[in-house]
Amino acid sequence: MAHRVVVVGAGFGGLPCVRRLRGGPVEVTLVDRRNYHLFTPLLYQVASCLLNPSEIAAPLRKVLHGAPDVRFRLGEVTGVDLGERLVHLADGAALPYDDLVLSIGSTTNYFGNDAIASRALGLKDLGEALRLRNHVLRVLERAATTSDPDARRALLTFCIVGGGPTGVEYAGALAELVRLVLPREYPELDRGEVRIVLLEGADRVLSMFPASLSAYAARQLRRMGVDVRLDRLVASATESSVTTRDGEVIPTETFVWTAGVEPSPLAAGFGLPLDARGRVEVDEHLRVRGVPHVYAIGDVAAARDRRGGELPMVSPPAMQAGRYVARAILAGIDGRPTRRFRYVDKGTLATIGRQSAVGTVGRLRFRGFVGWVVWLAVHLWYLIGFENRVRVLLRWAWYYVRLDRPVRAIIRSAPDHSAR
Amino acid sequence: MAHRVVVVGAGFGGLPCVRRLRGGPVEVTLVDRRNYHLFTPLLYQVASCLLNPSEIAAPLRKVLHGAPDVRFRLGEVTGVDLGERLVHLADGAALPYDDLVLSIGSTTNYFGNDAIASRALGLKDLGEALRLRNHVLRVLERAATTSDPDARRALLTFCIVGGGPTGVEYAGALAELVRLVLPREYPELDRGEVRIVLLEGADRVLSMFPASLSAYAARQLRRMGVDVRLDRLVASATESSVTTRDGEVIPTETFVWTAGVEPSPLAAGFGLPLDARGRVEVDEHLRVRGVPHVYAIGDVAAARDRRGGELPMVSPPAMQAGRYVARAILAGIDGRPTRRFRYVDKGTLATIGRQSAVGTVGRLRFRGFVGWVVWLAVHLWYLIGFENRVRVLLRWAWYYVRLDRPVRAIIRSAPDHSAR
Numbered sequence: 001m002a003h004r005v006v007v008v009g010a011g012f013g014g015l016p017c018v019r020r021l022r023g024g025p026v027e028v029t030l031v032d033r034r035n036y037h038l039f040t041p042l043l044y045q046v047a048s049c050l051l052n053p054s055e056i057a058a059p060l061r062k063v064l065h066g067a068p069d070v071r072f073r074l075g076e077v078t079g080v081d082l083g084e085r086l087v088h089l090a091d092g093a094a095l096p097y098d099d100l101v102l103s104i105g106s107t108t109n110y111f112g113n114d115a116i117a118s119r120a121l122g123l124k125d126l127g128e129a130l131r132l133r134n135h136v137l138r139v140l141e142r143a144a145t146t147s148d149p150d151a152r153r154a155l156l157t158f159c160i161v162g163g164g165p166t167g168v169e170y171a172g173a174l175a176e177l178v179r180l181v182l183p184r185e186y187p188e189l190d191r192g193e194v195r196i197v198l199l200e201g202a203d204r205v206l207s208m209f210p211a212s213l214s215a216y217a218a219r220q221l222r223r224m225g226v227d228v229r230l231d232r233l234v235a236s237a238t239e240s241s242v243t244t245r246d247g248e249v250i251p252t253e254t255f256v257w258t259a260g261v262e263p264s265p266l267a268a269g270f271g272l273p274l275d276a277r278g279r280v281e282v283d284e285h286l287r288v289r290g291v292p293h294v295y296a297i298g299d300v301a302a303a304r305d306r307r308g309g310e311l312p313m314v315s316p317p318a319m320q321a322g323r324y325v326a327r328a329i330l331a332g333i334d335g336r337p338t339r340r341f342r343y344v345d346k347g348t349l350a351t352i353g354r355q356s357a358v359g360t361v362g363r364l365r366f367r368g369f370v371g372w373v374v375w376l377a378v379h380l381w382y383l384i385g386f387e388n389r390v391r392v393l394l395r396w397a398w399y400y401v402r403l404d405r406p407v408r409a410i411i412r413s414a415p416d417h418s419a420r
Numbered sequence: 421m422a423h424r425v426v427v428v429g430a431g432f433g434g435l436p437c438v439r440r441l442r443g444g445p446v447e448v449t450l451v452d453r454r455n456y457h458l459f460t461p462l463l464y465q466v467a468s469c470l471l472n473p474s475e476i477a478a479p480l481r482k483v484l485h486g487a488p489d490v491r492f493r494l495g496e497v498t499g500v501d502l503g504e505r506l507v508h509l510a511d512g513a514a515l516p517y518d519d520l521v522l523s524i525g526s527t528t529n530y531f532g533n534d535a536i537a538s539r540a541l542g543l544k545d546l547g548e549a550l551r552l553r554n555h556v557l558r559v560l561e562r563a564a565t566t567s568d569p570d571a572r573r574a575l576l577t578f579c580i581v582g583g584g585p586t587g588v589e590y591a592g593a594l595a596e597l598v599r600l601v602l603p604r605e606y607p608e609l610d611r612g613e614v615r616i617v618l619l620e621g622a623d624r625v626l627s628m629f630p631a632s633l634s635a636y637a638a639r640q641l642r643r644m645g646v647d648v649r650l651d652r653l654v655a656s657a658t659e660s661s662v663t664t665r666d667g668e669v670i671p672t673e674t675f676v677w678t679a680g681v682e683p684s685p686l687a688a689g690f691g692l693p694l695d696a697r698g699r700v701e702v703d704e705h706l707r708v709r710g711v712p713h714v715y716a717i718g719d720v721a722a723a724r725d726r727r728g729g730e731l732p733m734v735s736p737p738a739m740q741a742g743r744y745v746a747r748a749i750l751a752g753i754d755g756r757p758t759r760r761f762r763y764v765d766k767g768t769l770a771t772i773g774r775q776s777a778v779g780t781v782g783r784l785r786f787r788g789f790v791g792w793v794v795w796l797a798v799h800l801w802y803l804i805g806f807e808n809r810v811r812v813l814l815r816w817a818w819y820y821v822r823l824d825r826p827v828r829a830i831i832r833s834a835p836d837h838s839a840r
Contacts, residue, residue: 058829091565131833141494145513184485184486408479409473409474
C-alpha cells in the first residue's frame, strides 16, 4: 500500500507541498473547506472593484488535475486522532494518514476586543472581500441621497486600521477607486468630502521594510489623499464610529480591520504543543514537537530562521516550508536523511497605488515605478494558473489605460435553502 | 423647471427608455433596487461556471455616466401616489414625477405551489444563478465522497423543470459542464452516473419556435445526454426528490425551476388596473388605462401586438416599448402626437450547446452551427458595454478552444453585519 499523506489546507503552504509530492510513491489527500486556492495578496483588488473573485481563486480540482495520486477532499477538519493517525471531518469521515501536514493558516486577530470583532470588516478571505466591496458601493449610494451633513460625513469616511501591506494596499486602491469613479459617476458627491483614514499603531507603516521605504509609502499615500495617522491604536467601535485610545472619535460607517492575524485556533483543539502566540511548536525539520508523523507549516507553525527569529506570517515561508516538507516526506520513505529547514528570504513587496510600490530583495531596495513593475511581475508569476495570469494581466493593462474599475455590481448569492 | 421623468426598473424596458430620453428637455431619475443592469439571457452561463457575474452585470452609474440629465437612484419602490404623482421608496424618500414609466419586470411563477417554491432553485437573477452554481459544485463534491448508492443517485441527478429557453439552455450547458469537467477532475465519479432530466409540461420544448426546431432542439439535447421528458408536470418536491403528476418520483438533490414567470406582484400594490394574469392594463400608447402620466412596459405590462395577441414576456418587446415610451414622452412635451406602439418581431433564438442553436427571423429558420453563430453575434451585440463584449467574446473563444469552465470556485459573500 502506498504511503498515505494527508495535507490539510490548500493555501500557500499546502498547495506547493502537494504539488511537490505529486509523482512520488505516495497517495495524497488534500483537504480544504473551500474548493479553491486563494491568491490572498490580491484580495484587496477584489475588495476595490478591480478583479473578479474567480481571477484570484483557482479551483483545486483544476489545479490538481492530471495527478492521479492526489485526491481533493472538500471538508472541514474537526479533529486529529494522533494515536490512530486519523483526520476527522465535520461530515463524519475519517482520513487515515501515514504522514500529516497541517497548513491551516491564520485568522484575523481582533486582540480579544469583541466590540471591534463584531463591527469590523475583515479582508482575509473572498467572502470578506466581497462583503467589503458591496459595503463600500452601498455606502456611496446612501451618501448620494443623504443630505444630513453628519450622516453624510460618516458615510463618506473610510477608516482602515493597520498599516501593514493589506491596509496600505487597500487604502491606496480605495483612494484610486474614489478618484476614478466618483467625479464621473456620482454627481451627487464631492470628492473632497471623502476621507480615507489609515490608522497604524506603530510609528510607521510597512514596519517590515526599511524606514526609508516606510516613509516613502506614507508620503505616497498622503499624496493620494489618504490621511495616514501613526501611533494610533483603536479602543472601540460602534455602528457609526471608531474611537482611538487617545480619545478621538472618528465618525465612520466603514471600519476595515487589517491590524493583525493569529494562528488558526483549530490547532489548539488538535492537542498539539503551542507556543505563547498559539503557533504550533515545530523542530528544525518542521515536525511538530513530540508528535510523530505530523508536520506543521505556514502561519500556524512556529518555524524559526537561522538566527532563531520567528518566521513572519506571510506566504514565502509557507511556500518554502511546503516544498521542504514534501521533500522530507519523500526522503523519509526512502530512508534518506533530510537537512534542516532553512528559510531563504527573497524579499518583500507592497504596492501603494498605480505605478508605485516598495520592495526589498536582499540589500536592494526598490520604490516607485520600478518597484511597481517588480510587484506586477512577481504577483503574476505566483498567480496559480496560466489563464488567470493572462486574464489578470489583460485586466490590469486594460484598466491601467482606461482608468476604470469594472467589477462594481453589488452581488450576493441568494440564501441557501435551510435544508440544503 | 424641466419635465421630471421617473423610470422604475433598469432592465430591458427601463434602460433603453432612459437612454432614449437622454439629452431631451427632461430630468430623468432611474430607480432600481440593484445597482446594475443584468443581461439575463446569459444568466445560465453564470450558473454553469462559464461567465463571471460582473460580465453580464453592467453597473448603472457607469452605463449612464456622461448624462448629466439622468440620475440613478438605488432604492426599493414601495408605493406610488398616483394623485400627488410621487414614487415612494423603502428608505422614506418620495420622488416627484411628471411622467412615470414602470418597467418592474417579472418574478418566477411557482403557480401557487409552496412545496415547489420552497424547494426549487430559480434562475432569474444573479443571486439565484450564483446559488445554483455553488449548489451544483457542492453536490458534485458530496457525491465524490458518498458511497451509498441511493444518496449518490440523488446527488448526481439534476432535475430541470421547464422546456423554455432558460431550461433548454441551462440543461445543455450543464451537460457540457459535466462532460468537460467530470472525467478530468472528478476521478471519484463516473460520468455515466450523472442524469440530467428536463421536464416539460407541453408536448415539445421551445414551444415559441416552429415544431421542427423544437424537435431538433430535443434531439440535440438527447444527443448530449439530457433525458428530455415531455408532457410531464411536477406535482411536488421534497429535499431529495421531485414527484410528477403521473406519480413518478425522481430522486434528486437539485431541482431547478424555469417553468414560468409572472408579472411583478408589486404592480398590484400600486392600485393600477390589472388583467387576469396580473399584468398592468395599458392602451395602445402603453399608457396605464385610466391613470394619467403613467406608462407600463415590459413583462409587467399587458401590451398587445397588431392582431390583439399579448406580447411575450421576453426582452425584445420590452426594449422596443422602452424606446417607444421615451419618444412618446418627448413628443408629449412638444405637444406632438405619437402613433400607437407597434411591436416588430425580429425573431427568436435559443442555444442548445456549443455550436448548436435554433432561431427564427421572419420566415427564416436557423439551426445547428449557423444558428449558433447568429446567437453569438446577437448576444454580443446586445450586451451592454464594449468591455463586457470584448471580455465575454474572449472568454467564449478561449473556452471554446480549451474546453474548460473557469468560474468554479464556491464563493459567497460573508454575511452582512446585522447593523449595517
